C-alpha cells in the first residue's frame with residue numbers, strides 16, 4: 009500500500025539454501041560471513057561504546073537532569089562523526105509544553121544523520137531514543153544504574169538504558185562501523201533519527217517529522233525501530249502492534265501550605281484523602297477499568313484474531329519469570345497475551361507532593377498530584393477517552409462534597425499501532441532472524457507504546473518495522489535493567505542482514 013514502485017537490482021544468482029523460501033545466495037553468504045565476523049571481533053569496542061553512553065544519566069522525565077540528556081545527544085554526534093556518518097544535525101524542538109516546573113525548559117534535540125545518499129539504493133530510516141527512565145541504587149539495583157556492569161558469568165550488561173533503548177540505538181552505529189571495517193558496502197542509504205523525549209511522550213517529535221517529511225526524510229522507503237523486546241527469553245520475535253498510552257495527572261489542592269496533622273487533622277479536608285478516593289475509583293484489583301464508556305470502545309475479538317494466539321511461544325511461567333513473582337491476573341496464555349496486547353489497562357504510577365520518604369512525618373500535604381495512565385487499543389479514541397476520564401474524576405470528586413479543588417489533565421498521549429506483518433520489511437526481517445538465530449520469528453504485538461510509530465507511518469507514507477534486540481526479562485523501566493551480550497551481538501547481526509534482504513526485495 010505504501011510502496012514506491014522502484015525495483016531493486018537483483019544481483020544475487022546462485023541459490024545456496026532453500027527452506028520453504030529462498031533466503032541465501034553465495035554472494036550474500038560471503039557478505040554475512042564478513043560482517044558477522046567483524047561484529048564478533050568488535051564486541052569489546054561495542055561494549056565500551058555502550059558503557060560510555062550508559063554513564064550519561066539522560067532521564068527525560070526529570071527536568072533537573074535535562075543537561076545530561078543534551079550531553080548524551082552530543083555524545084552521539086561525536087560517535088556518528090567518528091564512524092563516518094554525514095549531514096549530522098541537532099534539531100531543536102523549542103520549549104517543553106506544560107505541565108512543567110521550568111517554563112523555559114528546552115526539549116532535548118533530535119539527532120539526525122545519514123550514511124550514504126545513493127539514489128539507486130533504498131533508504132531506511134532507523135529510529136531510537138537516547139533518553140531513559142529514572143533509576144537509583146536505592147530502588148534496589150544490585151549496582152549503580154548509570155555505571156554499566158559487564159557480568160562475565162551471566163554474559164550480560166547491566167545498566168539503565170542497556171535494553172531500552174541505548175543498546176539497540178548504538179547497534180545501528182555499530183553495524184555501520186562493522187560494514188566499513190569488513191569492506192562491505194551498506195546496501196541501503198541509512199538515516200538516523202534519535203530522540204531524547206520518548207520516555208516522556210516524544211514531545212515535539214510529531215512536528216519535526218511532519219516538517220522533515222519532504223526535507224531530511226524525503227525518499228525514505230521504510231522505517232525500522234528497535235525499541236522493544238522478545239516476548240520471552242528464547243524465541244526471537246517481530247512486532248506488528250503496539251498499544252497507545254494516555255497519561256493523566258489529577259491534582260487536588262486545599263490548604264495554602266502543608267499542615268501539622270495534630271493541629272489540623274479532623275478539622276480540614278485533606279487533599280490526599282480525596283485523591284485516594286478518586287484514584288481508587290479508576291480500576292479494580294483484577295485490572296478492570298471502572299470508568300464508564302471505556303471498555304465499550306474496544307474492538308471485539310474475532311475468531312481469526314483468536315487463532316493468531318495459538319502458536320505463540322509463551323506461557324504463564326514466562327510471565328512469572330519476567331516479573332519474578334506469582335502475581336499474574338490470568339493463567340491461560342491467550343488471556344495473558346490479549347490483556348497485554350489488545351485490551352486497555354489502567355496503571356496508577358504514583359503521587360507527587362505526598363510524604364514518601366522513610367520515617368513517620370505527620371504532615372497533611374496541601375497539594376497532591378496522582379499520576380496514572382491508560383494503555384489504549386483499537387478502536388479507542390484519545391480525545392473521547394480524555395473526556396470520559398475527566399468526567400469520571402470530576403463526578404467522583406463531586407460526590408465527596410469536599411471544599412478542595414480537583415482537576416485532571418492529559419499530560420501526553422500517543423496512539424496505538426497495528427501493521428501488516430507480511431510486507432517487504434517484515435519479510436526481510438524474518439529472513440534475517442532465520443539466518444542469525446536459525447528459527448522463524450514469532451509475530452507478536454506489544455503492550456508498551458512507542459508513540460511516534462504511527463506518525464512515521466502516516467507522515468512518511470511508508471511501512472514501519474519493529475525489530476527487537478533484547479529479551480522479555482530485560483527489566484526495561486525496572487531495576488537491574490540488562491541486555492544479554494548474545495542478544496546485543498545477535499541483534500546487530502539481524503539488523504545488518506535485515507538491511508541486505510530489504511535492499512534486495514522487489515517492493516518496499
Ligand SMILES: NCC(=O)N[C@@H](Cc1c[nH]cn1)C(=O)O
Pocket residue numbers: 172173206207208209235236253255422455456457458459484
Ligand atoms: N520501549 C518503549 C517504551 O518504553 N515506551 C514507553 C513510552 C512512554 C510513553 N509515556 C511514557 N513513556 C512506554 O511506557 O511504553
Ligand SMILES: [Zn+2]
Pocket residue numbers: 137172173206235236
Ligand atoms: Zn524505549
Ligand SMILES: [Zn+2]
Pocket residue numbers: 141172207484485
Ligand atoms: Zn522505555
